[in-house]
Amino acid sequence: MHLRFLGCHHTETARTRLSSILIDGEVVLDAGAITSTLSAEEQNRIKAVLITHRHYDHIRDLPTLALGGFETGATLPVYAAAETIDALRGNLLDGTMYPNFAEIPSAEQPRLEIVEVQPWREVEVGGLLCTPVPMDHAVPAVGYRVAASGGGSFFYTGDTRGGVAKVWGDLNADLLIVETTFPNAQAEFAELTRHMTPASLERELANISASGLDLPPVIVVHMNTRAEEEIVAELRAVAERTGASITPAYEGMLVEV
Numbered sequence: 001m002h003l004r005f006l007g008c009h010h011t012e013t014a015r016t017r018l019s020s021i022l023i024d025g026e027v028v029l030d031a032g033a034i035t036s037t038l039s040a041e042e043q044n045r046i047k048a049v050l051i052t053h054r055h056y057d058h059i060r061d062l063p064t065l066a067l068g069g070f071e072t073g074a075t076l077p078v079y080a081a082a083e084t085i086d087a088l089r090g091n092l093l094d095g096t097m098y099p100n101f102a103e104i105p106s107a108e109q110p111r112l113e114i115v116e117v118q119p120w121r122e123v124e125v126g127g128l129l130c131t132p133v134p135m136d137h138a139v140p141a142v143g144y145r146v147a148a149s150g151g152g153s154f155f156y157t158g159d160t161r162g163g164v165a166k167v168w169g170d171l172n173a174d175l176l177i178v179e180t181t182f183p184n185a186q187a188e189f190a191e192l193t194r195h196m197t198p199a200s201l202e203r204e205l206a207n208i209s210a211s212g213l214d215l216p217p218v219i220v221v222h223m224n225t226r227a228e229e230e231i232v233a234e235l236r237a238v239a240e241r242t243g244a245s246i247t248p249a250y251e252g253m254l255v256e257v
């Protein structure tokens, strides 16, 4: 699999953390930074979107992505868990602020086809095997284990306060893509908002090691741009202490899995 990280670094146009990971140019995880980063042709190549949770930085590009490719006539499947779908239908796609792309041009062939996923039930999306895994966050959330049919897999936590280690044995992925939203100095606020810090990542890695499993390489996303240097320095220290390979993602970063 060919991964491209979008919206995860401070840029002139993205002053706050946004989130999207593009897989093989065709499947995208979360809709925080699709239309602000990809060309029209790149957007039209997208075959499916998987959403982790309802927070705005993960869903905000769905209406603009839908409108952008509306003339193609293609139906774009959007995968999400039930609680997230309720929020999408009730707020973002209710026709108040923008057209309801889940029902136009027709209910039978809408621009966005909302597809419900179930915890731990694998679905095939664009030839990839995707498994939603419930994660502990401020609102109902899932991470996704994604595996290519020809081998190669990763787990993307989405937003969470942790809990990766207790499911890592079941995930058995080649790569961990995890958030660390806040620096250690903001641990209290991280706990309040159900996010991770480098210290909580270190605890997860220690727990994975303690259960006898090898540490996977780690890519970190969703860093608060206003504290990015501090977070990156703390991650470097975590990598030194644990021996783990930890890479902070940057805008446009390409990774092969």
Ligand SMILES: [Zn+2]
Pocket (backbone or CB within 6 Å): 053, 055, 137, 159
């Ligand atoms: Zn969130």
Ligand SMILES: [Zn+2]
Pocket (backbone or CB within 6 Å): 019, 055, 057, 058, 159, 222
């Ligand atoms: Zn977020």
